Amino acid sequence: xxxxRATPGEGPLFAQVQALIIQRMVDGIWTPGxxxxxxxxLAEEFNVSQGTVRKAFDALVHENLLIRHQGRGTFIAAHSAxxxxxxxxxxxxxxxxxxxxxxxxxxxxxxRKCSAEESxxxxxxxxxxxxxxQRVRSMNKAPVIIENIVVPDALITGLGEDNEIPNELYQxxxxxxxVTIHKAIEHLHARATTRSEACHLSLIEGAPLLEIDRxxxxxxxxxxxxxxxxxxxxxxxxxxxxF
Amino acid sequence: xxxxRATPGEGPLFAQVQALIIQRMVDGIWTPGxxxxxxxxLAEEFNVSQGTVRKAFDALVHENLLIRHQGRGTFIAAHSAxxxxxxxxxxxxxxxxxxxxxxxxxxxxxxRKCSAEESxxxxxxxxxxxxxxQRVRSMNKAPVIIENIVVPDALITGLGEDNEIPNELYQxxxxxxxVTIHKAIEHLHARATTRSEACHLSLIEGAPLLEIDRxxxxxxxxxxxxxxxxxxxxxxxxxxxxF
DNA sequence: TCCTAATATTCTTATATAAGAGTTATATGA
DNA sequence: TCATATAACTCTTATATAAGAATATTAGGA
Numbered sequence: 001x002x003x004x005r006a007t008p009g010e011g012p013l014f015a016q017v018q019a020l021i022i023q024r025m026v027d028g029i030w031t032p033g034x035x036x037x038x039x040x041x042l043a044e045e046f047n048v049s050q051g052t053v054r055k056a057f058d059a060l061v062h063e064n065l066l067i068r069h070q071g072r073g074t075f076i077a078a079h080s081a082x083x084x085x086x087x088x089x090x091x092x093x094x095x096x097x098x099x100x101x102x103x104x105x106x107x108x109x110x111x112r113k114c115s116a117e118e119s120x121x122x123x124x125x126x127x128x129x130x131x132x133x134q135r136v137r138s139m140n141k142a143p144v145i146i147e148n149i150v151v152p153d154a155l156i157t158g159l160g161e162d163n164e165i166p167n168e169l170y171q172x173x174x175x176x177x178x179v180t181i182h183k184a185i186e187h188l189h190a191r192a193t194t195r196s197e198a199c200h201l202s203l204i205e206g207a208p209l210l211e212i213d214r215x216x217x218x219x220x221x222x223x224x225x226x227x228x229x230x231x232x233x234x235x236x237x238x239x240x241x242x243f
Numbered sequence: 244x245x246x247x248r249a250t251p252g253e254g255p256l257f258a259q260v261q262a263l264i265i266q267r268m269v270d271g272i273w274t275p276g277x278x279x280x281x282x283x284x285l286a287e288e289f290n291v292s293q294g295t296v297r298k299a300f301d302a303l304v305h306e307n308l309l310i311r312h313q314g315r316g317t318f319i320a321a322h323s324a325x326x327x328x329x330x331x332x333x334x335x336x337x338x339x340x341x342x343x344x345x346x347x348x349x350x351x352x353x354x355r356k357c358s359a360e361e362s363x364x365x366x367x368x369x370x371x372x373x374x375x376x377q378r379v380r381s382m383n384k385a386p387v388i389i390e391n392i393v394v395p396d397a398l399i400t401g402l403g404e405d406n407e408i409p410n411e412l413y414q415x416x417x418x419x420x421x422v423t424i425h426k427a428i429e430h431l432h433a434r435a436t437t438r439s440e441a442c443h444l445s446l447i448e449g450a451p452l453l454e455i456d457r458x459x460x461x462x463x464x465x466x467x468x469x470x471x472x473x474x475x476x477x478x479x480x481x482x483x484x485x486f
Numbered sequence: 487t488c489c490t491a492a493t494a495t496t497c498t499t500a501t502a503t504a505a506g507a508g509t510t511a512t513a514t515g516a
Numbered sequence: 517t518c519a520t521a522t523a524a525c526t527c528t529t530a531t532a533t534a535a536g537a538a539t540a541t542t543a544g545g546a
Contacts, residue, residue, distance in 0.1 A: 012499060038526055049501045054527090062305075064486050070527045071508030088485050092430075187335075187480035190433040190451035208433035208451040213480070237430035237456070240483055242331050243307050255529060281496055292531050297497095313497045314538030 013048050017056035020046065025065065025076060026220045032078035032174055036066070039074075065182070065219070079171040079180070088170065088184055088216075091231055092239045093139065101137040101145070101167050107200070108134045109161040111153055118150050121215060121226045129153035133165065136200050144236060146200045147229035155179050155224055169225075170216075179224055184216040188238065191230065201232050210238060256291050260299035263289065268308065268319060269463045275321035275417055279309070282317075308425070308462070322414040322423070331413065331427055331459075334474060335482045336382065344380040344388070344410050350443070351377045352404040354396055361393050364458060364469045372396035376408065379443050387479060389443045390472035398422050398467055412468075413459075422467055427459040431481065434473065444475050453481060 024030045036042070039057065043050040057074055060066040064087065067075045077083075085100050093099060114122070114130045122130070130150050137145040149169070156177045159165075166172055173179040191211045198205040209230040216225040231238070267273045279285070282300065286293040300317055303309040307330065310318045320326075328343050336342060357365070357373045365373070373393050380388040392412070399420045402408075409415055416422040434454045441448040452473040459468040474481070 014499075040526085051502080052500065055499085057527095068527065069509080071510075071525080073509090073526060090483070090485075182486075184485040186483040186485065188431060188453060188483065189476040189480050190453040190474075192451050206449070208435050210431060210433040210453070231433075233432040237432050238483075240333070240429040240431065240481075242333075242427040242429065243425075257529075283496085294532080295530065298529085300497095311497065312539080314495075314540075316496060316539090 014052050014055040014059070017042070017046055017048060017053055018059055021056060021060060022065070022219065028178065030076050031178070032076050032180055034076050035073045036075065079168070079174045081166075081168040081171060084168045084170045088181070090239045091139075091144070091236050093236050099139055101139050102141070104135045104137045104165070104167050105143075106133070106135050106161075106165060107146075108132070109165075114150075114152075118226065122150065122152055122223050124152050131156055131159060135165070137167065139236065142235070143201050143232075145229050145231045146197050147227055150226045151224060173224075180218055181216045181225065182219040184214050187213040189213070193230075197230055201230075203232060207232075209233075212238070257295050257298040257302070260285070260289055260291060260296055261302055264299060264303060265308070265462065271421065273319050274421070275319050275423055277319045278316045279318065322411070322417045324409075324411040324414055327411045327413045331424070333482045334382075334387070334479050336479050342382055344382050345384065347378045347380045347408070347410050348386075349376070349378050349404070349408060350389075351375070352408075357393075357395075361469060365393065365395055365466050367395050374399055374402060378408070380410065382479065385478070386444050386475075388472050388474045389440050390470055393469045394467060416467075423461060424459045424468065425462040427457050430456045432456070436473075440473055444473075446475060450475075452476075455481070 021030075021036075030036065037045070039050045039053045043053045046053065057066060057068070061068055065077055067077050069075070081100070089100070110132050111129055112132060114124060114126070114128050116126065118124075118130055119126045119128065124130075129152075131153050133149040133151075135147060135149070136143050137147065139145075151173075156173065156179070159172075159176070170181045173181065189211045191209050193201070193203050193205055193207045193209050195205045197203070197209065198207070201209075203209075210233045212227075212229040212231065214225075214227045214229070215223050216227065217223050264273075264279075273279060280288070282293045282296045286296045289296065300309060300311070304311055308320055310320050312318070324343070332343070353375050354372055355375060357367060357369070357371050359369065361367070361373055362369045362371065367373075372395075374396050376392040376394075378390060378392070379386050380390065382388075394416075399416065399422070402415075402419070413424045416424065432454045434452050436444070436446050436448055436450045436452050438448045440446070440452065441450070444452075446452075453476045455470075455472040455474065457468075457470045457472070458466050459470065461467050
């Protein structure tokens, strides 16, 4: 009963089904929060067995792209504040309880032409414009993080200084601009606090800061956010679990 | 055809099969590198279907506990140098190519009574003895990491200063002492270089260092190694991929 | 004794069916 | 109109069988 495929491809059938589902997500046919047709319905559409669709679904769940609910259905994963923090925020307090950043204070917001480095990192044209947000995030009422965020202007057209900018930006990108962050790569370094950072974080110039240099990508592999966070780790730590 | 279980338990059959397999690993019945009975053989032994064993195997593969080879069989995962570095060593060079630490120079090696903090971290008796290794690890011929490693003496009895201590300790623990590291939890901080560290790492006292505070566990959840590494991140970074 | 072909083993992919468990929708009666 | 019971939908678990692909073993011939 091997199927005729919508897009001829190679590899096992379950991988082709997987690719087709991802393609519909990338094309915006299925959007975050939307419920998918049932396994049986898709099996019929793709002319494969229900078990084959099951295997494709399982793989996509594992990649945080789908969420399954027994009795309800299968949904395109959407960012919620809680889920965003769990996946993309690894700073924890010493006592092991992770309070989400409670507040963030905007330092600056500007739209401008990108720099050469921003062009390179975000793979945009040298003449493209970006939105540049700088903010301080506090935990337990103390400033802990100062971060610089750069996003191509074309992706979040309309976001202005007047908008309330939430702590959890990925939910905002997704809900208001249809940009869904799927994965991020972070490089961590120990750096010395600059005078400006010292001022914002109530630290002594030269004190050690943990720098998190992050590139965030959408599902099709496009880098859409470059974020550099500098964190005071005297009362917090960056948690990494290795398996 | 639901089975009678070797150890009565709750939950789905595949989870019980999984638990049984893990128990045999913890008990040392199956050891790293060993090939397991086939899916069909275990299905017969546990009186479940081959698909149920398949599902348990798949979960264990996902947890890095088993390795499958088409046509050859299923094996208890074993540490190799390469695999150990990939899982438990996230320091990468700026150019993105990860050279493994080429050399490590032993600074000190001692067997002694544990400190209160070591007792707490490693969950051992206050009167227990530990092996304490301090070493400098170099990458591209430059010292990059100074680390302090503490392991309960009872687990690696016989390891002495005279032994050649390899870069990849987990392979040594596993092959020579039957101690298999399954998972590690790391907390990262930015710290200032002490005078002693500065000397070993060719840095200026006070320069920022990335501190990796790691607790490593065996399969049954026992902490067996406390390792604190302080890394010079001027030419390297700690890589973290978030999904 | 060595090489090659055949056979056996085992994982991987794929199909099919069915019951359990959770959720949602619909119908019926008050 | 609202509440409750029933039916339908959908995921989850479990069974079964078979062919494809990769690897290992064995047998036979040179």
